[in-house]
Amino acid sequence: MSAASIALSVHDSAQQQTFEIRPLAGAVGAEIIGLDLSLPVNDEAFARIHRAHLDHHVLVFRNQHITPEQQVAFSRRFGVLQVHVLKQFLLAGHPEILIVSNIVENGQNIGLGDAGKFWHSDLSYKELPSLGSMLHAQELPREGGDTLFADMHKAWDDLPEALRKAVEGRSAAHSYTARYSETKFESNWRPTLTAEQLAQVQEVIHPIVRTHPENGRKALFVSEGFTTRIIGLPEDESRQILTELYAHSVLEHNIYRHQWQPRDLVFWDNRSLIHLATGCPSHLRRKLYRTTIQGDAPF
Numbered sequence: 495m496s497a498a499s500i501a502l503s504v505h506d507s508a509q510q511q512t513f514e515i516r517p518l519a520g521a522v523g524a525e526i527i528g529l530d531l532s533l534p535v536n537d538e539a540f541a542r543i544h545r546a547h548l549d550h551h552v553l554v555f556r557n558q559h560i561t562p563e564q565q566v567a568f569s570r571r572f573g574v575l576q577v578h579v580l581k582q583f584l585l586a587g588h589p590e591i592l593i594v595s596n597i598v599e600n601g602q603n604i605g606l607g608d609a610g611k612f613w614h615s616d617l618s619y620k621e622l623p624s625l626g627s628m629l630h631a632q633e634l635p636r637e638g639g640d641t642l643f644a645d646m647h648k649a650w651d652d653l654p655e656a657l658r659k660a661v662e663g664r665s666a667a668h669s670y671t672a673r674y675s676e677t678k679f680e681s682n683w684r685p686t687l688t689a690e691q692l693a694q695v696q697e698v699i700h701p702i703v704r705t706h707p708e709n710g711r712k713a714l715f716v717s718e719g720f721t722t723r724i725i726g727l728p729e730d731e732s733r734q735i736l737t738e739l740y741a742h743s744v745l746e747h748n749i750y751r752h753q754w755q756p757r758d759l760v761f762w763d764n765r766s767l768i769h770l771a772t773g774c775p776s777h778l779r780r781k782l783y784r785t786t787i788q789g790d791a792p793f
């Protein structure tokens with residue numbers, strides 16, 4: 495019996511949990527009610543969750559008392575996990591978990607404090623960008639700290655004709671370091687990247703309009719966080735078009751605002767959405783654990 499079929503039969507034999515998938519009021523998203531991720535999730539339940547993820551793009555699992563091991567194990571069922579380049583902020587003993595936090599302990603940042611400050615799709619600066627990310631709330635501020643998600647399928651579907659024509663068939667460059675230098679200059683959240691880290695984040699080129707490999711829908715695949723230029727266009731024209739694409743993508747009706755509740759686990763599709771952390775007052779503590787699942791090369 496192969497490892498995959500042993501894993502399948504283990505999940506198959508797990509007791510069925512009863513849960514509900516309830517669409518949220520915003521542009522995208524659904525709440526998963528009644529599922530406990532600290533208990534086994536059998537194959538039938540997993541298939542429902544997978545389908546809901548493709549249909550709703552962001553899933554909110556409420557009140558999850560899971561360990562880092564359980565978050566990693568659940569994330570792995572969707573694919574290979576990516577280890578973030580900022581190894582300073584990986585959870586000790588769990589390199590698949592990036593600590594997203596503004597907390598400073600003994601004069602040291604315990605996590606990436608300004609993660610998500612600009613709209614982005616996780617790891618779009620890699621040849622194989624992320625399929626999806628899971629963020630599990632550990633400590634939440636009493637004010638602020640929301641995460642916004644914008645639907646990039648809808649952004650493409652609604653794109654004015656002139657902009658469609660301007661970008662169809664074109665590609666754009668994505669870079670981790672472009673904003674990094676700017677953000678580093680403005681705050682002290684970002685450590686200087688070593689030569690080894692820089693080698694892991696070389697600029698990549700991706701299509702501006704991608705086809706989702708699982709739901710078959712087209713989506714805009716650019717963001718102010720990581721996209722730097724449109725290939726083959728003069729700098730000013732490229733900048734102008736990107737600015738218009740960014741503004742169009744994040745129109746109010748295209749957004750779901752997630753207001754975190756204790757122990758929420760939020761799982762979004764980076765092939766369908768871009769997201770933004772709105773931030774919170776700096777004296778309030780915020781800490782979340784992120785796992786990031788590798789996706790395919792965009793086409």
Ligand code: SIN
Pocket residue numbers: 594609610611639640641769770771772782784
């Ligand atoms: C991220 O971009 O992964 C972090 C989002 C957040 O902190 O709300």
